[in-house]
Structures are given as structure tokens and as C-alpha cells.
Amino acid sequence: MYNTLEQLAAAAADRPMHEVVIADEAALTDASPETIFETMRARWRVMCESASLALDAPQPMQPPLIAGQSRRQAVYARGATLTGGALNEMMARALSASEVNASMGRICAAPTAGACGVIPAVLHFAVQRTGAEEDEAVKALLxxxxxxxxxxxxxTVAGAEGGCQAECGTAAAMAAAGAVYLAHGSPEACIHAAAIALVNCMGLICDPVAGLVQFPCSFRNASQSVNAIASADMALAGQRSVIPPDEVVDAMYRTGRALPASMRETAEGGVAATPTGRRIAKNL
Amino acid sequence: MNISIFDVTGPVMIGPSSSHTAGAARLAYVAAAIAPDGFWQVKFGLAGSFAKTGRGHGTDKALLAGALGLSPDDTGIRDAYALAKARGISYDFETIELPDSHENSARITFLYEGGETFYVEGSSIGGGRILVTNLNGLAAEFSAESPTLITMQYDRQGVVSAITQLLAEQNINIGVMRVNRTARGDVASTVIETDAPVPETIVRALKSTPNIIRVCAVSV
Known part of the structure; x- marks a missing residue:
């Protein structure tokens, strides 16, 4: 049983962490471990599809603020880049899921629809780096x-309550823990990767232009993917959050509640409140 | 842990918004499953944030697609207008007030050839989840997350026990049950949430039970 990150890591001392998660879910819903695993596998496949669909096909949407972003990044990833082809392809996958979401395509919310690109992009990247099979990816997703x-x-994971740190930030924390798990890091490293990811984006506001889940949402999905994989690597290197992971979660929550309403999904602050942001909203 | 991992990693849905798109699609899908078949027009009364910011999130398409029977993860939702046209179903959207209801709420009214109507009211309450609050004038309160059996009947002695007896005979366990009526002896509704889907044989048996007007089993 776990209700905190410390409890989750402690429960994973004598069995794999994904089994701890399955056991709690089984106790909550009466579903069998096999059903839980296969349901998560189905969600992983939806994620993978959404994170690849727009890589070579810009998705139709109104207004098309982010259409074609994924393909642009994917094409660039194949040439000379600063951070390398793999990291650029990861960003292209995060952008793909964001595009699919904005075009009324099928996605798996994780933890929200607006943040649906982070986890598939990061876990796909980690799967490729570690040479893992699909079952390992599903365990990391658990x-x-x-x-x-x-x-x-x-x-909270709602942008209206806690800003983007609660949506894309939580997605990054989840993805960082999953990536560490794929790389066979310790339970402690998993929860510290999550904490480092949250620390790295604490206070990030939710300021969608015209209230649409497009800009800056897709870039936040891509950049929080980079945050997640960097946090995972730092935790695997032995870095630890000085503030314990559960205190970091609490700090994220209190920070979110302290954000003015204009910066919590109302499209009245941040880049949404710029002259251009307001003009886009007016022309809808 | 009191939160399901599938509420965190999920739902699988059509974007872009769990509350304005997925919840809208689910609400209309459930409404259409409850309403009688064969409607020629459907009217959507949008309240609160559905009316204010729905269009940018495809709330209109999600509602229409749901009313046409598309499930909340059907990629055909984005082509809902073309589908309605192909099926010869007309539709209408308007802004309404629904006092004391949740931020994202709607009244979905189905219209039939003889001039009859049937309406369902409900809300999208976040994360793609819904709450149905009114069945054609009868107060209700259910989420359709479990398989749900809905009957509308004349408020007579013995009808409710006939329903529960039929379920018991088929080993269907009742999770939650609510009975509502407009006035004593008038029309009442029974909403029963069950652990397992209600088989078609029970639905048919209930339809031929005296004093029962409508029966439907909803499972999303």
C-alpha cells in the first residue's frame, strides 16, 4: 500500500515497483493483475500511435497554430543538430501527440490531454536507448x-488549479520515474527523478493562447520531455533532491494555489495576454 | 491508494480537452443511449463554460457525434457534421441557463416525427467523467461509469421489486439504485448501477413487464 512517494519506494524494496502499483490497483478496483497489465498495454499503444502520427503528416486543426510542428522537428532531427538526432526525435514525438490532440485525434491523457505528449515521447526514447521490449515499457508506464x-x-494535476507545472510538470515527473525504471535504477532514484523534474519547472504557469490547447502547450510538452530525461539521467548519476520528494509534491501544490487565476488556464495571463495572443483570440 | 492509475494514465479519448471534448462526447453518447431511437432532430442547450469556450475545444462536434452514437474515443468525432448530414439528422445549438448546475453542463433534447421530445441534462465534471442529472423531467444522479440499467415506469406498487427480482435471478449484483418520481402515482424512473453488464434478455423481459414504459441498458 502506498499514498506517498516514500511509501511507493519503500514498498518496492522487496518486489518490483510496477508490481506494487498493480497490487494497489487490484485492491482498489478488484481487477486481476493480468487485466490491469493488458489495459495499460492498450494505453501504451494509443500513446505510441499519437506520438508518431504527426511525424510525417501535419494534422488539420482550427486555427492551425501548431500544425506541422512535429514534422518540422522530425525532418530537422535527421540532419545536423545541436542536441543530436535522438533527443530531437523525442521532441518531435511530444509535438506529434500535441498536434493529434489539437486536431481531435485519439490520445491517452497522461495525466491530462494537454500534457499527453510527454510520457510517450520520453518512454519511447528510453526504450530505444535501453533496447527494452514492449513489456518493459508497460512496466515503466505502470x-x-x-x-x-x-x-x-x-x-493536483489540473492546470486550472495548479498551472502548467501541475500538468506538463507532473507528466515530466511521471516520465522521469518511468525512464529511470527502464534503465534499472533503484526505487529511490525513481522517486528522486520525479522530484527533480518537479523542482525544475516549479511555478510554470498555464497560459494557453485563445484558451486553445495549442500554444504554448505543444512546446511545453517537448521541453518538459527534455526536463524529464535530464532529471532521469541526474537521478541515475546519483543526484538527489535535497528536499524529500513528497515535500516537493506538496510545494508544487502550494505554489499552484498561490498562482493568480490569470495564470491558471484562464487565458488571461502570460503569453495569452500579449497583444498578439489577444488578437488571435479575437479572430477566432 | 484511493486513485485508479487509469484515471491518471487515461482516459483514451478524442482531444483536445477532457472536460470540453471527452466529457461532452460521453454525455451525449449516454443521452442518446437512453433516449428512444429514431429521432430526426437533436437540440443542444449549452450552459456555463460549454457555451463560453466550447467551440475552440470541439464541444459542438463531440456532442453531436455522441448523439449519433459515436463512442468518446472514435476518431469520427471531428467529422460529426458530415455524419449528421449523411444520416439526415438535423441539429441546433443554443445557449441556455441551467441554475445550480456544474460549470460544464448541457440539455440534450431529441425530437421525433410525431412531435414527441425526450431530453437529458447532465454535466462534464472533469477528467472526461460525467454526471447525468435529469431524465426527461425526472431528477437523476449517475455517472454511467458502471453498467447502468434505466427504466421509466408508472409509479405503481411492485414495479421496482419486479426489476430487482429479475436482476437477482440472473445473478446481477446491484451497486447503487435510485428511484425518482414526478408526483405520486405518476411517472417514475429507476437507475440501477450494476457490477456486470445487464444482458439483453433482462432488458427484453423488463420491456414486457406491466407498467414499465422505457428500459435501456447503458455501458460506455
Missing amino acids: VASGVGAVITRNA
Whole structure:
């Protein structure tokens, strides 16, 4: 049983962490472990599809503020880049899921629809780096989901309540924990990767232009993917958050509640409140 | 942990918004499953944030697609207008007030050839979840997250026990049950949430039970 990140890591001392998550889910819903695993596998496949659909096909949307972003990044990823082809392809996948979401395509919310690109992009990247099979990806997604359940329970994942740090930030925390798990990091490293990811984007506001889930949402999905994989690597290197992970979750929550309403999904602050942002909203 | 991992990693849905798109699609899908078949027009009364910011999130398409029977993860939702045209169903959207209801609420009214109407009111309450609050004038309160059996009947002695007896005979366990009526002896509704889907045989048996007007089993 776990209600905190510390409890999740402690429960994983004598069995794999994804089994801890499955056991709690089974106790909550009476579903069998096999059903839980296969349901998560189905969600992983939806994620993978959404994170690849726009790589070579710009998705139709109104207004097309982010149409074609994924393909642009994917094409660039194949040439000379600063951070390398793999990292650029990861960003292209995050942008793909964001485009699919904005075009009324099928996605898996994780933890929200607006943040649906982070986890598939990061776990796909980590799967490729570690040479893992699909079953390992599903186990990592279960671990990520356990971390997400703790944050949902003890803080919030709603942009209207906690800003973008609660949506894309939580997605990054979940993805970082899953990526560490794929790389066979310790339970402690998993929860510290999540904490480092949250620390790295604490206070990030939610300021969607014209109230649409497009800009800056797709870039936040891509950049929080980079945050997640960087946090995972730092935790795997042995870095630890000085503030314990559960205190970081609580700090994220309190920070979110302290944000003015204009910066919590109302499209009245940040880049949404710029002259150009307001003009786009007016022309809808 | 008291939160399901599938509420965190999920739902699988059509974007872009769980409350304005997925919840809208689900509400209309459930409404259409409850309403009698064969409607020629459907009217959507949008309240609160559905009316204010719905269009940018495809709330209109999600509602229309749901009313046409598309499930909340059907990629055909974005082509809902073309589908309505192909089926010869007309539609209408208007802004309404629904006092004391949740931020994202709607009244969905189905219209039939003889001039009859049937309406369902409900709300999208976040994360793609819904709450149905009114069945054609009868107060209700259910989420359709579990398989749900809905009957509308004349408020007579013995009708409710006939329903529960039929379920018991088929080993269907009742999770939650609510009975509502407009006035004593008038029309009442029974909403029963069950652990397992209600088989078609029970629906048919209930339809031929005296004093029962409508029966439907909803499972999203």
C-alpha cells in the first residue's frame, strides 16, 4: 500500500515497483493483475500511435497554430543538430501527440490531454536507448502511473488549479520515474527523478493562447520531455533532491494555489495576454 | 491508494480537452443511449463554460457525434457534421441557463416525427467523467461509469421489486439504485448501477413487464 512517494519506494524494496502499483490497483478496483497489465498495454499503444502520427503528416486543426510542428522537428532531427538526432526525435514525438490532440485525434491523457505528449515521447526514447521490449515499457508506464496517482492524490494535476507545472510538470515527473525504471535504477532514484523534474519547472504557469490547447502547450510538452530525461539521467548519476520528494509534491501544490487565476488556464495571463495572443483570440 | 492509475494514465479519448471534448462526447453518447431511437432532430442547450469556450475545444462536434452514437474515443468525432448530414439528422445549438448546475453542463433534447421530445441534462465534471442529472423531467444522479440499467415506469406498487427480482435471478449484483418520481402515482424512473453488464434478455423481459414504459441498458 502506498499514498506517498516514500511509501511507493519503500514498498518496492522487496518486489518490483510496477508490481506494487498493480497490487494497489487490484485492491482498489478488484481487477486481476493480468487485466490491469493488458489495459495499460492498450494505453501504451494509443500513446505510441499519437506520438508518431504527426511525424510525417501535419494534422488539420482550427486555427492551425501548431500544425506541422512535429514534422518540422522530425525532418530537422535527421540532419545536423545541436542536441543530436535522438533527443530531437523525442521532441518531435511530444509535438506529434500535441498536434493529434489539437486536431481531435485519439490520445491517452497522461495525466491530462494537454500534457499527453510527454510520457510517450520520453518512454519511447528510453526504450530505444535501453533496447527494452514492449513489456518493459508497460512496466515503466505502470511505475509512472503510480507516481502520477500520488501527485493526483496529494497535490493536483489540473492546470486550472495548479498551472502548467501541475500538468506538463507532473507528466515530466511521471516520465522521469518511468525512464529511470527502464534503465534499472533503484526505487529511490525513481522517486528522486520525479522530484527533480518537479523542482525544475516549479511555478510554470498555464497560459494557453485563445484558451486553445495549442500554444504554448505543444512546446511545453517537448521541453518538459527534455526536463524529464535530464532529471532521469541526474537521478541515475546519483543526484538527489535535497528536499524529500513528497515535500516537493506538496510545494508544487502550494505554489499552484498561490498562482493568480490569470495564470491558471484562464487565458488571461502570460503569453495569452500579449497583444498578439489577444488578437488571435479575437479572430477566432 | 484511493486513485485508479487509469484515471491518471487515461482516459483514451478524442482531444483536445477532457472536460470540453471527452466529457461532452460521453454525455451525449449516454443521452442518446437512453433516449428512444429514431429521432430526426437533436437540440443542444449549452450552459456555463460549454457555451463560453466550447467551440475552440470541439464541444459542438463531440456532442453531436455522441448523439449519433459515436463512442468518446472514435476518431469520427471531428467529422460529426458530415455524419449528421449523411444520416439526415438535423441539429441546433443554443445557449441556455441551467441554475445550480456544474460549470460544464448541457440539455440534450431529441425530437421525433410525431412531435414527441425526450431530453437529458447532465454535466462534464472533469477528467472526461460525467454526471447525468435529469431524465426527461425526472431528477437523476449517475455517472454511467458502471453498467447502468434505466427504466421509466408508472409509479405503481411492485414495479421496482419486479426489476430487482429479475436482476437477482440472473445473478446481477446491484451497486447503487435510485428511484425518482414526478408526483405520486405518476411517472417514475429507476437507475440501477450494476457490477456486470445487464444482458439483453433482462432488458427484453423488463420491456414486457406491466407498467414499465422505457428500459435501456447503458455501458460506455
